[in-house]
Amino acid sequence: MRFSEAFRDPALAEKLFTEIARTAETLARSRKTPVTVMEVCGGHTHTIFRYGLKDRLPDTIEFAHGPGCPVCVLPMGRIDDAIALARRPDVILTTFGDAMRVPGAQGSLLQARAAGADIRMVYSPLDALELARKNPDREIVFFALGFETTAPSTALTVLRAAREGIQNFSLLCQHILIVPTLRALLEQPDFAVDGFIGPGHVAMVTGTHPYEFVASTFHRPFVVAGFEPLDILQSLLMVLRQLEAGQARVENQYARVVPPEGNPAALAAMRQVYETRPDTAWRGLGTIAFSGLQLRPTWAAFDAERRFALTPHTVADPASARCGDVLTGRIRPTACPAFGRDCTPDAPLGALMVSSEGACAACYDYEGARQVA
Amino acid sequence: MNSIPGIGTGGRITMAHGGGGTAMRALIDTLFLEAFSATPHTAQEDQARLPLAPLVAGGDRLAFTTDSFVVEPLEFPGGNIGTLAVCGTINDLVVGGARPVALSAAFILAEGLELACLRRIVAAMADCAREAGVRIVTxxxxxxxxxxxxxxxxxxxxxxxxxxDRAISITAARPGDVVLVNGTLGDHGAAILCARGDLALDVAIASDCAPLGGLVEALLAAAPNTRSLRDATRGGVAGVLSELAEASAVSLTLDETALPVRPEVEGVCDILGLEALFLANEGKLVAVVPQAEAEAALAALRAHPLGQQAALIGTVAEAGPHGPSVVVRNAFGGRRTVTMPSGEQLPRIC
Known part of the structure; x- marks a missing residue:
């Protein structure tokens, strides 16, 4: 079975479009406003735009593009922290590709590299560790980004570095958690999202149980979803059917990858290596308590912030871009006054315009200029 | 082979090879001139001299192009930096309808480069130029x-x-025309990503690096009113089509199901969050031909060894109210706009 074909089958998609339209029509009879469904992950956002799914869905369904794109919620101050470390002559800073273009107050990592900082793109934290082995006279700092999806591989890398006695490797840890962030969103009084397409790859690690509160406390359907177009359509239909039946449950559409209990080994590695920070800043969302991870004191030697006595930078989000309102689903990307004018993929003002997972970049790339009036 | 007589026995380039003395002379004589089939006698002048008469007999305009190549790694499945340079320059000529005549090649070598590696690269360039019927003359x-x-x-x-009689131009696409490609998209870009080795993807993808002169001649014989040709290098087919739509002031609609992509290239793209439509090619061109010549053009491409997987991928229409655009229609009936890629394509985190 070729998964890429099976989960992109137009005939099956057609059946789902029909069923979605029927269910949406029934729902529309009992409400005045469109049904708003938040797809939590940047990967979902990307698929929705990449496959033009919105074109085939009724107007009575709106997507709100959620906060689950790690570079999109990266605060400017954190980029400045990374640049400050990278400017040290003894440091090689390593990070994932799409973090390179995110603007901080002092420019992006790409710009810092052009100005002479030694910054290298890696595909895995293990690549950074290998760089540390090969360059014993340099300090290798891994700018560790991502949700529960990437946090375990960073944790396992720290454990391996400790086991091998590697002394010149450390983390600028920006791992963040989706669960407290969803709670913070749901607690906002004007949060007008009716149901969720839940984060498939995060749930692969966390399992589905941590999301029960969304259904039980906040009465919203929550369907953990895969990333192929048929996954998104089926999950959307599952959310709509719950709404139609007046239900709010956690369901698992992505059962081929997500076990209900998650990945116990990954969770154990995370517990062993990290603790939550009291406060973590999110771009566009402000500060959310216990939503970020830092290294436990046992692993202080691998913590770049302690190792280099880093003074954290704090930078207010740019006032002209309404990233926060896009992230919380209050406005569509095109309703932001900066969209496509002051803020484009070439010169992003907000991080949502950086990664192709970002709601604004996806919207710009795939809906393009026709959106800019 | 690690040492080449007369060049030195260290097996590597040293600063002396650029010093203007005997080591440099030996490198040029025994490595470059030999490979490029020039004798030291003809190469004594500071410039190549091309007789005008055959040029004038061949056409009424001289096409002239230049390109620099900096790829890493230097050698990869399907080619090396040298074949890339020869093919790239030939292809820049032939997509203008030109018949290539002669090339120049200027090398910047790093101290420490293995002579054996340089020799392989130069030999491959010579082979590639010979196959394409072009001489490297200076x-x-x-x-x-x-x-x-x-x-x-x-x-x-x-x-x-x-x-x-040829007037091929990026500004010449007209509503009603069709868009063709001569084969699978993104092979070179995916091959380079894999050859760098830092993805640890165990997949064999060869670059499509090839000179397209013969293919273009076959195409133009079958479809003499071909409007536009472009080799789809950096920025991929998407980049070229964005330029073409803009330059011809038209809108292009592509049928995603018609885009030829190797399954292994699609796999690499899926893993990294990239798209074959945006990946570089080194042996692929985009052709815009009038509808009436579409069938003949496609048949001619498919009959050529470098066009067996040629496909009709889209159509040209009047520019819409928002100006020229490139739109991809997918199997679900969804549409998305393709814009010029900004900067390099960066892999996504997850």
């Missing part, structure tokens, strides 16, 4: 200290002659 070599360049850079320039 060149230059400089050596820079280790670390100042990544092994080897090469700049090639080329001249060709455009026959009088």
């Amino acid at each position: 060149g230059d070599t400089k050596v820079v200290p280790k670390g100042a360049c990544d092994g080897l850079y090469v700049t090639t320039s080329g001249v060709g002659v455009i026959p009088a």
